[in-house]
Amino acid sequence: MSLRVYNTLSGKKENFEPLEPGKVKMYVCGVTVYDYCHIGHARANIVFDVIFRYLQYIGFDTTYVRNYTDVDDKIINRANERGIPSQELAEEFIRAFDEDMDALGLVKPTHEPRATAYIDEIISISQTLIDKGLAYESNGDVYYRVDGFPDYLKLSKRNKDEMLAGARIAPGEQKHNPMDFALWKAVKPGEPSWDSPWGPGRPGWHIECSAMSSSLLGDSFDIHGGGRDLIFPHHENEIAQSEGASGKPFVKYWVHNGFVNVNQEKMSKSLGNFFTIRDILKVYDAEVVRFFILTAHYRSPIDFSDLNLKEARTGLSRFYEALHSAEQTTGAIPADPAVPVSTLGAELKQQFVEAMNDDFNTALAIAHLFEGVRNINRLIATKKFTKKPELVAQVKDLHATIIELGSILGILGSQPQQWLEKVKLAGLAGLDISREEIEQLIEERLVARQNKDFERGDQIRAELEERGIELLDSREGTSWKLK
RNA sequence: GGCCCCGUCGCCAAGUGGUAAGGCAGAGGUCUGCAACACCUCCAUCAGCAGUUCGAAUCUGCUCGGGGCCUCCA
The missing domain is CATH 3.40.50.620 (HUPs)
Known part of the structure; x- marks a missing residue:
């Protein structure tokens, strides 16, 4: 078309x-x-x-x-x-x-x-x-x-x-x-x-x-x-x-x-609900604002609200988290020429182009990108994923395609880890807790867990959760994110 | 008053004649010391009524509700 x-x-x-x-x-x-x-x-x-x-x-x-x-x-x-x-x-x-x-x-x-x-x-x-x-x-x-x-x-x-x-x-x-x-x-x-x-x-x-x-x-x-x-x-x-x-x-x-x-x-000055770009960018990440705007068709009215912007932030984070985990898992694995070429990227690209060709339907195009994200996550979650060159090639393909298509929308151009970190710290500004305090509690919990004091560990988890912080345990240690 | 647009799951939002994308939230499951992430499964008949049609969220009419423009305005 x-x-x-x-x-x-x-x-x-x-x-x-x-x-x-x-x-x-x-x-x-x-x-x-x-x-x-x-x-x-x-x-x-x-x-x-x-x-x-x-x-x-x-x-x-x-x-x-x-x-x-x-x-x-x-x-x-x-x-x-x-x-x-x-x-x-x-x-x-x-x-x-x-x-x-x-x-x-x-x-x-x-x-x-x-x-x-x-x-x-x-x-x-x-x-x-x-x-x-x-x-x-x-x-x-x-x-x-x-x-x-x-x-x-x-x-x-x-x-x-x-x-x-x-x-x-x-x-x-x-x-x-x-x-x-x-x-x-x-x-x-x-x-x-x-x-x-x-x-x-x-x-x-x-x-x-x-x-x-x-x-x-x-x-x-x-x-x-x-x-x-x-x-x-x-x-x-x-x-x-x-x-x-x-x-x-x-x-x-x-x-x-x-x-x-x-x-x-x-929005009008007389209603007092008038927001300048520079005011908004003090509160929301520019890429989140952009992503939010593109999740609706350009001819539809769009409602700018705190809830909608937060949802956009969650959605964009999903992209960056998938890109990050794709890089983490496949970054060190060299391309294997013996492996069949992945067609997933080309298929995604075709869907994306079809959506954009229909009067620049960015909302639909983004929906297709989300499906690409799910595919990445699904592949990575496969047992012994890194030992399966064919799947690794597919993830690399999807990863590259999503970044390429994202660039048409002017999104996903940041380093995933940096972007996630930046948004996380920015979000902290709205909470009644500091980064140092979180890290201190994580340290305390680590000690408790090493002593098998899971009760104290869970207590810390619950306390942080109540204050808007979610803990994530992994082999590399404990990290945190905004809830 | 004239012209125009819109009303799709709890929320956001695609779909404009062929039997409802996607995201957020929610429920169940796998994973986990517990969680989270991720994955799997589930979750709407399209404001209402009446028509046209083999078939309508998609076309027509009416009703209800919301919005815009009519020389400030992206």
Whole structure:
């Protein structure tokens, strides 16, 4: 089966056929840089990071553009509040964005343009739209004439007349029609501005994406992504601008990710349930956050809660524990060329690819990986496992395959033991017990057991268990984990 | 009000016409001095009702419940 992608424009899953065979051009709306990114941004960026990785994995030469919108009302307002130039504020939050995305393990897009570097292109598109009668100048502002574009609202499938009922013209705007939107805004006091044929001013909200995408990817390209909430008005307006100016189809596949809810409610500043990425990463491991996000399909809403994150941590630990035990048991055994080649990895890979080909179904793909984990554990649990080269080869094969497929999702790239240790110690922070205390009790229990005082030994086990620590006895000694 | 989405085991979550993946939790068993880990076994007929169909969680209609967008928003 080849790749199928849900297209917001058609409302259906479609076979994915890029405009140019073998090559994919993808544009994803990045952030307006006026504040720290929240968990919703994390989801959007992780989702498209995985899509980018997967497209490359299945052989597409992929160009991925993700922009920074660094000029906008919100940036200007925030900068004025703080009494600094808006460009300085934008730079600060561009750096913060980069740090956050780095922490979440995202790969770099091919291009990361900034809106302010494309002012000439923005002016040029606006002029073209005016020349074509699709836009008009009005006291130094330039507005898009929505009535001139019959396909307007084709993406969001809204009704123009009914939209009109709710539309407003803000004070100071010089629109012919309330639904018209600004391409260019005349400068006001305290705002950054650039020269233009209509006097000094700055871009409106949607035009920067039309300018950056056409400059870097051409008038027509394959995938345009972003959060659902961008469908209207942002993406709708981009279509109007780009198709209006070029006369060509803008985007072939529109891909939108679902929201993050917090404890079943929409996350919003007014509800006070607003989490920034950096706050979350103080509490949860970045890979756990990533894993959690990918255990749901990208179009479904996802509920961010402590319980769900803990469950994700347990699930991801299961992977690392299996990888660790595979390495422990087979690491020292050299490959035996006389042994039949394992097909388990190839089978797993096929299932994984099939899942991902169905509209990037990471949840199903991860379920298949879990089955790979169970296979590893099952093989290792076989009697005299290390003496059976065929089984050893299968474990090595599965181990390598799981790591390879995990890399497409951006997970399982850590050293298992280190990762498990790190998460364990981080989890300790939430408990009323220290590492030293645990180790001391383990030592005490060891002595008791050597004296066959199992009663005292079990007492220590029970005490630690009550305080959230599970003891694990093995030939190598006693270790512990979070319960 | 308009448009759109969703309701699958205690919890999370796949499945969009062919007879319910996976994870967490739970029960029983193997292993263990006891445990834990791991493994094995067990654990849902898909909000409700009515249709279409040889066959529906999947299509249609209605009802109930939840959510989103309607120019701040990933």
